[in-house]
Amino acid sequence: xxxxxxxxxxxxxxxxxxxxxxxxxxxxxxxxxxxxxxxxxxxxxxxxxxxxxxxxxxxxxxxxxxxxxxxxxxxxxxxxxxxxxxxxxxxxxxxxxxxxxxxxxxxxxxxxxxxxxxxxxxxxxxx
Amino acid sequence: xxxxxxxxxxxxxxxxxxxxxxxxxxxxxxxxxxxxxxxxxxxxxxxxxxxxxxxxxxxxxxxxxxxxxxxxxxxxxxxxxxxxxxxxxxxxxxxxxxxxxxxxxxxxxxxxxxxxxxxxxxxxxxxxxxxxxxxxxxxxxx
Numbered sequence: 001x002x003x004x005x006x007x008x009x010x011x012x013x014x015x016x017x018x019x020x021x022x023x024x025x026x027x028x029x030x031x032x033x034x035x036x037x038x039x040x041x042x043x044x045x046x047x048x049x050x051x052x053x054x055x056x057x058x059x060x061x062x063x064x065x066x067x068x069x070x071x072x073x074x075x076x077x078x079x080x081x082x083x084x085x086x087x088x089x090x091x092x093x094x095x096x097x098x099x100x101x102x103x104x105x106x107x108x109x110x111x112x113x114x115x116x117x118x119x120x121x122x123x124x125x126x127x
Numbered sequence: 128x129x130x131x132x133x134x135x136x137x138x139x140x141x142x143x144x145x146x147x148x149x150x151x152x153x154x155x156x157x158x159x160x161x162x163x164x165x166x167x168x169x170x171x172x173x174x175x176x177x178x179x180x181x182x183x184x185x186x187x188x189x190x191x192x193x194x195x196x197x198x199x200x201x202x203x204x205x206x207x208x209x210x211x212x213x214x215x216x217x218x219x220x221x222x223x224x225x226x227x228x229x230x231x232x233x234x235x236x237x238x239x240x241x242x243x244x245x246x247x248x249x250x251x252x253x254x255x256x257x258x259x260x261x262x263x264x265x266x267x268x269x
Contacts, residue, residue, distance in 0.1 A: 001142070001146070026142070028138070028141075028142060028145075028170055028174075029138040029141060029142075029170065029174040029177070029178070030138035030139050030141065030142050059163070059166065059167075061167055061170045061171055061174070061233070061236070062171060062232040062233040062235075062236055063174065065232055066232070090160065090163045093239075094167065094236060097232050097235065097236065098232075
């Protein structure tokens, strides 16, 4: 199973500085390098927040966790965070390893994430 | 019922092995949630062999023997790389901390998903055997 990566940039001035990665398929040793490559392009910009929408992610291994952990470290150093939304139950069991890391936030659904993004946009929230 | 795979030392071949195992397990009636854990364990251990023991040398191969015997499902990985016992790694804390290095998560995930992880060195081979009992109800699966 391959990994499909869609990068969504905010339209207009909606949540400026927040980029969403939609991942579908399998994030493993074979596919993690491509995600790493696409993230490095985005992280070359002064981005502070990245949202990973994992609704369509079916499989993940420690190779994927390592990419996420490295990303959250970079964002945390910039005063931002990595957010994860729509984790499927099996993916959540793997995420258990990194979910407590500072700079990692997991949202059950898009509604909960939207509330966070609204706070972020209003300037009343500091990760 | 058993299946033997011979895989080249590449990440793509590891995933070919994972997909073959998933198909085999589904035909054996193994519950889907449990297949996820088996696939994760095989990917982690296979990747470890490819990346560290065989150094991604595409001329080299390793073997995976997958077997369902009664209520036991086993995955045996055999490689001729340098002696290495992944089970000797100290268990990690239950969750990562800020300054943790990212290594070691793979074997931790394998331990969580499998009932038994056994290593032995026989001749010039590393033999890693992963075992999972498949008679549990869906609620008990991890």
